[in-house]
Amino acid sequence: MAKVKKRKLRFAALCRVSTDRQEKKTSLKVQRKKIQEAVRKLKGEVVEWYGGSEHATPGYEKKEINRLLADAEQGKFDAVMVSHVDRWSRDNAASQKGVDILFDNDIRFFVLTTEHDLGRADAKLFLRFQAIIGEYVAEITKGKSLDSKIEMAQNNAPGCGRLPYGRTYDHKTKSWGVDEKAKAKINKIANRYLAGEKLSDLADEYKMSQSGLHKILTQRCGGVWVQVFTKNKGKRNEEITTVETEVPRLLPEATIEAIKKKCKANLTYNHGDKQNRYLLRQKIFCNQCDSILFGQTDKRNPKNIRRTYRHLKNTPASKECCDSLPSRVINADVIEENVIFLKTIIPSRKATREFHRETEAKK
Numbered sequence: 001m002a003k004v005k006k007r008k009l010r011f012a013a014l015c016r017v018s019t020d021r022q023e024k025k026t027s028l029k030v031q032r033k034k035i036q037e038a039v040r041k042l043k044g045e046v047v048e049w050y051g052g053s054e055h056a057t058p059g060y061e062k063k064e065i066n067r068l069l070a071d072a073e074q075g076k077f078d079a080v081m082v083s084h085v086d087r088w089s090r091d092n093a094a095s096q097k098g099v100d101i102l103f104d105n106d107i108r109f110f111v112l113t114t115e116h117d118l119g120r121a122d123a124k125l126f127l128r129f130q131a132i133i134g135e136y137v138a139e140i141t142k143g144k145s146l147d148s149k150i151e152m153a154q155n156n157a158p159g160c161g162r163l164p165y166g167r168t169y170d171h172k173t174k175s176w177g178v179d180e181k182a183k184a185k186i187n188k189i190a191n192r193y194l195a196g197e198k199l200s201d202l203a204d205e206y207k208m209s210q211s212g213l214h215k216i217l218t219q220r221c222g223g224v225w226v227q228v229f230t231k232n233k234g235k236r237n238e239e240i241t242t243v244e245t246e247v248p249r250l251l252p253e254a255t256i257e258a259i260k261k262k263c264k265a266n267l268t269y270n271h272g273d274k275q276n277r278y279l280l281r282q283k284i285f286c287n288q289c290d291s292i293l294f295g296q297t298d299k300r301n302p303k304n305i306r307r308t309y310r311h312l313k314n315t316p317a318s319k320e321c322c323d324s325l326p327s328r329v330i331n332a333d334v335i336e337e338n339v340i341f342l343k344t345i346i347p348s349r350k351a352t353r354e355f356h357r358e359t360e361a362k363k
Contacts, residue, residue, distance in 0.1 A: 009044035011035075011110075012068055012077040016051035016087060028052070031083040038081065038112040047077050051087075062094065069101045079108035079115075085127065086134040095131035099124060146229055153227045153243035164225045165216045166250050178248045186250050190217060194258055217259050221251040279336050284309050287357065295332065307332035330359075 015031040028051070039046055050068045071077065080102060082088050089095035102109060103118040109127075110116070116123040153159035156176075158169050166182035169175070189202050203210040225247045231239040251259075278295030285292055293309040309330045 009042060009079055009108075010047045010077040011039050011044050012048050012050060012071065012080045013039070013046045014050045014064075014068060014080060014082045014087060016064065017053055031087065034083045034112060035081055038110070041113055042110075044079070046081075065089075065094070065098065069098055072102055072105050072107050075105065077107070079110055081110040081112065083112060085111050085130045088127070089131050089134070095127060099127055143231070146231060150229050150241055150243065153229070153245055156245055158227075158245070159243070160227050160229060164220045164247055166221075167225075167247050176247050178250070183250050186216065186221060189213070190221075190251055190255055190259060193217070194255070194262060199263075214263065217251075218256070218263060221249065221256055222253065223247060223249045278307070278309070278332060280309070280332075280339060284330070284335070286311060293330065309335065 013032070013035045015028050015035065017027045032049075036046070048071065050064045052064060068080065072080070089098065099109070099118055101107075107118075108115060109118055109123075116127065118124065149159035151159075155174075157171075157174060163169060166179045166186060168177040168179055170177065185206065189206065193199055193202060199214060200210050203213045206213075223246060225245045227243045227245055229241040229243070231241070281295055282292060289311075291311060293311060296308050296310050298306040298308065309332055
């Protein structure tokens with residue numbers, strides 16, 4: 001009788017670290033080497049590698065684990081192997097869910113050459129227990145790390161996130177410096193912005209995001225950088241610690257205040273006369289196309305400034321449905337007097353349509 005050739009055990013190998021900095025070091029290489037040796041001893045083959053820089057702790061997205069579990073449901077491998085049990089998970093809930101998926105799809109689980117039978121209660125208890133310990137250790141380590149970062153910030157050193165724009169820090173001498181090219185660029189941008197150029201155009205020219213440039217000009221060019229640290233993020237007992245760190249200036253304080261004033265002006269009176277407020281803003285709709293009408297001030301005649309509500313110019317609905325109307329403009333004073341000053345309730349869309357019909361009928 002001919003012998004049936006036994007198929008090699010197909011392994012999914014999981015190697016991962018918590019940060020990109022760890023990924024650049026030897027940790028992943030060591031894990032990969034250990035797994036390759038263990039698979040060779042078991043006379044199997046690795047059909048897919050998973051992992052990389054990805055947290056095993058709660059609260060972090062786990063794309064690679066999700067990919068592994070999705071492939072397990074499709075039967076792409078027979079077993080999963082990790083170099084250490086905490087590389088599987090430090091999140092008890094996620095670990096239990098993953099174990100259930102592997103068990104339901106008849107996938108075996110190995111920590112190097114040691115197999116843990118997912119059908120046995122003691123194996124499940126071991127993995128759950130290890131996940132709880134890992135979760136606890138991760139929380140303690142995270143808290144200690146955050147305390148160390150806060151202490152660094154209190155010693156006038158960078159403790160969180162990226163350095164503020166245009167600054168450098170020498171960890172050997174523990175001193176701050178300035179990137180002269182970045183400083184010169186920010187000074188040019190600030191002067192051009194105060195001279196009347198648009199911030200969006202300047203951001204495009206210098207290949208920066210408008211929101212990022214706005215934040216740099218208004219919050220990151222002074223002599224103080226505020227570092228923010230959050231404990232228990234997303235929980236009720238959230239603690240926020242702020243530390244003010246002295247850094248070299250990029251712009252004089254007078255320039256920064258002028259930029260803030262101009263930014264504030266662009267949000268208010270630079271867009272129109274402050275007296276020309278629209279009481280029914282976002283409350284009036286077209287009877288034909290159901291589009292919202294916006295307020296517009298006509299200042300061509302300074303002696304007779306006219307406020308109106310009108311259609312948007314370029315919407316497809318406005319072009320198709322409203323070209324036949326006698327006018328796309330409603331006098332703001334007239335409609336506000338009828339709605340507000342006669343003490344009527346701000347109309348619904350239906351009431352607005354009826355008002356349009358009555359107005360057109362009178363014409």
